[in-house]
Amino acid sequence: MAGRFVPNISFGHPVVRIGLDDRYDQGPELVRWEVATATAGAVLSVNPLDEPNVPASKRNTGELLERWQRERGLGEGEPASREGELSAWTGAAGGEDASPPDLLQALWDGLSAGDYFAVLAYLQQTHDRQDLLQRLRLLARDRQAMSPASGLLRGGAA
Numbered sequence: 001m002a003g004r005f006v007p008n009i010s011f012g013h014p015v016v017r018i019g020l021d022d023r024y025d026q027g028p029e030l031v032r033w034e035v036a037t038a039t040a041g042a043v044l045s046v047n048p049l050d051e052p053n054v055p056a057s058k059r060n061t062g063e064l065l066e067r068w069q070r071e072r073g074l075g076e077g078e079p080a081s082r083e084g085e086l087s088a089w090t091g092a093a094g095g096e097d098a099s100p101p102d103l104l105q106a107l108w109d110g111l112s113a114g115d116y117f118a119v120l121a122y123l124q125q126t127h128d129r130q131d132l133l134q135r136l137r138l139l140a141r142d143r144q145a146m147s148p149a150s151g152l153l154r155g156g157a158a
Contacts, residue, residue: 111140
């Protein structure tokens with residue numbers, strides 16, 4: 001397992017290993033990281049307990065839920081690209097010739113070291129899909145000097 005952390009260390013990402021003897025050690029760890037968060041916030045002159053935009057986010061979520069109840073949908077709009085059963089929605093127009101893989105390649109080409117990259121796949125979980133996402137995550141880590149996240153979220157068709 002230690003070998004899995006080497007690329008993150010070589011990219012300059014901090015890696016901390018803390019051994020726990022049993023599940024009861026989790027409580028003190030929680031306190032440690034709460035204190036660390038408060039201390040880091042104080043050093044950076046940031047209030048770690050301030051939650052900006054929480055009221056606005058709650059209001060927006062309420063509006064979306066009301067819309068869902070009224071319309072039974074959120075009006076996702078048209079995908080930027082569609083190929084068979086695969087559709088891709090992006091923040092940019094895809095153009096008529098852009099396939100979902102083309103859009104993914106354009107996203108990939110625009111990544112730089114230090115960027116945030118996550119794949120949120122709304123698919124039913126299978127070992128094959130989990131393996132594919134893990135390979136994509138490791139590729140981003142190794143080629144782009146990033147520490148990306150990925151995961152399968154419940155929903156979608158098999």
